[in-house]
Amino acid sequence: MIFDATMLNIGREKQLLVDDLLIESAENVCRIWHEPARVAENPLLFKDQPWEHVTDFEVNTWQVLRDPKDRLFKCIYGDYYKPELRPEDTVMGTSALHMLYAESEDGIHWRKPLFDIRKFEGKPTNIVIPFGYDPGLILDPHEKDETKRFKIIYNELIPGRDADVATVVAATSGDGIHWERLPDHPIMGSQGSRLDDVIIMRYDPYGRIFIMTTRHYDMYAVARNLDNPVLSQFCPPYYPLDWRRMNKRRIWQAESADFIHWTDPYPVLPIEDDADDLDETFYGLCPYRAGNITMGFLNVMYYVPNTLRVRLVYTRNGKIWHHLNKRQPFLNPAGDGTWDAYYAGISSPPVEVGDELYIYYGGACNHHDWWITGAREGLNVPEATDINKVAYALGLAKLRLDGFCSLAAGPARRGILITRPVISDGKQLVVNAKCQGAGSLAAEIVNLKDEVFPGYSREECDVFTGDSVRHVFSWRGKTELPPAATGRAEYPKPEFERFRKIRFYMDRVELYALTLA
Numbered sequence: 001m002i003f004d005a006t007m008l009n010i011g012r013e014k015q016l017l018v019d020d021l022l023i024e025s026a027e028n029v030c031r032i033w034h035e036p037a038r039v040a041e042n043p044l045l046f047k048d049q050p051w052e053h054v055t056d057f058e059v060n061t062w063q064v065l066r067d068p069k070d071r072l073f074k075c076i077y078g079d080y081y082k083p084e085l086r087p088e089d090t091v092m093g094t095s096a097l098h099m100l101y102a103e104s105e106d107g108i109h110w111r112k113p114l115f116d117i118r119k120f121e122g123k124p125t126n127i128v129i130p131f132g133y134d135p136g137l138i139l140d141p142h143e144k145d146e147t148k149r150f151k152i153i154y155n156e157l158i159p160g161r162d163a164d165v166a167t168v169v170a171a172t173s174g175d176g177i178h179w180e181r182l183p184d185h186p187i188m189g190s191q192g193s194r195l196d197d198v199i200i201m202r203y204d205p206y207g208r209i210f211i212m213t214t215r216h217y218d219m220y221a222v223a224r225n226l227d228n229p230v231l232s233q234f235c236p237p238y239y240p241l242d243w244r245r246m247n248k249r250r251i252w253q254a255e256s257a258d259f260i261h262w263t264d265p266y267p268v269l270p271i272e273d274d275a276d277d278l279d280e281t282f283y284g285l286c287p288y289r290a291g292n293i294t295m296g297f298l299n300v301m302y303y304v305p306n307t308l309r310v311r312l313v314y315t316r317n318g319k320i321w322h323h324l325n326k327r328q329p330f331l332n333p334a335g336d337g338t339w340d341a342y343y344a345g346i347s348s349p350p351v352e353v354g355d356e357l358y359i360y361y362g363g364a365c366n367h368h369d370w371w372i373t374g375a376r377e378g379l380n381v382p383e384a385t386d387i388n389k390v391a392y393a394l395g396l397a398k399l400r401l402d403g404f405c406s407l408a409a410g411p412a413r414r415g416i417l418i419t420r421p422v423i424s425d426g427k428q429l430v431v432n433a434k435c436q437g438a439g440s441l442a443a444e445i446v447n448l449k450d451e452v453f454p455g456y457s458r459e460e461c462d463v464f465t466g467d468s469v470r471h472v473f474s475w476r477g478k479t480e481l482p483p484a485a486t487g488r489a490e491y492p493k494p495e496f497e498r499f500r501k502i503r504f505y506m507d508r509v510e511l512y513a514l515t516l517a
Helices: 370-377
Strands: 022-025 030-033 064-067 074-079 096-104 115-120 123-125 129-131 132-139 152-158 167-173 179-181 199-204 209-214 251-254 266-269 282-289 293-302 307-315 321-323 329-331 344-345 351-353 356-364 391-402 405-409 415-419 428-447 467-472 499-516
Touching: 064 132, 064 351, 074 129, 074 132, 096 132, 115 129, 129 132, 129 329, 132 199, 132 209, 152 199, 199 282, 209 282, 251 282, 266 282, 405 415
Parallel strands: 307 344
Antiparallel strands: 022 415, 030 405, 064 074, 074 096, 096 129, 115 123, 132 152, 152 167, 167 179, 199 209, 209 251, 251 266, 282 293, 293 307, 307 321, 307 329, 344 356, 351 356, 356 391, 405 499, 415 499, 428 467, 428 499
């Protein structure tokens, strides 16, 4: 059971309607899932400087956030220089990787400022962290030192030092450009200072802890059946229904209060053999706090076609994740002939801009790893031998605020949606809703006995007929809700006065979210 009665104490937090927690009954109402719309300006960031080799917009070789201090959109992205992959190497070979910086006023038109941090042919570049990759980037809202607002954990790999062995580094910055390494390396519990190559951060403002979704360092360390023939290719053999040989990419989580000392990574999104296909792997999870839940963009890689797309998951407690929309894609590659033909991945949370979500994603016209190890494997694909066939870039897709899904009625029959009794001290009913044509949405407020509060009936409701992400309901001009008791009620004291229910009367309308604000 994924729900608990305490979850119906919703306070004043926004309620996205991605599951049935709040629904007592629904008549002629369905749930519709929505996909973001790519912008015409795509791609936004790509290789266009002489010091860039393969701009790396895989998961998670880039991050985008908006700095509340200067209001600039800021992007940290990777550049991947792969001159040689020798037979004795695994994947990285003699590669050099750097992290670069770009910024934008509007989130669409980007520039690459130049600095003297690392020069190319004696001239400034936008490289800000040499030999770094996989940036786990975050803005700390409670950091008192302005020079440490930005925090990052990344892997550092210096060619020739230790082939394919990265050092885990933590650093801070006041502007996202000039970074100071911390003297101590991050420690992942009993695993020590070791991580795999996906590091995505979020911050819990209530517990004031940093949370990382990542991969376990020993994710591939399983007791393979050495008597079986293998192909010795990029994709290892998989053993269904055998937990001790689970070697697929999957999602772990770790927490820290000081950004250095982390818990042991523990699995939060495993592969399920009865639901996920033989070649499906979970490449990385990007969380996004939306109201009282955390949405997750689950990047799913398919080994055989060698493509990547995004599905939606969510959690109510930060640890137990659930798949949404029956595992259907949220963001797909665009297909043959496009700049993002075979790859679409999300590394950073959406940026809320007005009434929209700016959802940045990495895309590519090449496949995930055919170009990396394809030549050594003898793959008969052009990108295995021609680096000019490899092009990663940053794209943008937009979605209505809270617009992941909606509860809808229409086009012919009207619908009724009734919430469960909820506890809240909110004073107003605010909805995110969109009426179609002559559609409408009305609401009435009832008590635990299903009695309508005087003055809050459907007939007295000022019916909503528009399109708004923040519509405040009123009843004959009155917006304040009937009062609810706020004190704690303990058995056998009746709890009657703490609960309120909402009945929505729906006609050709989509309801995305509600808040007792």
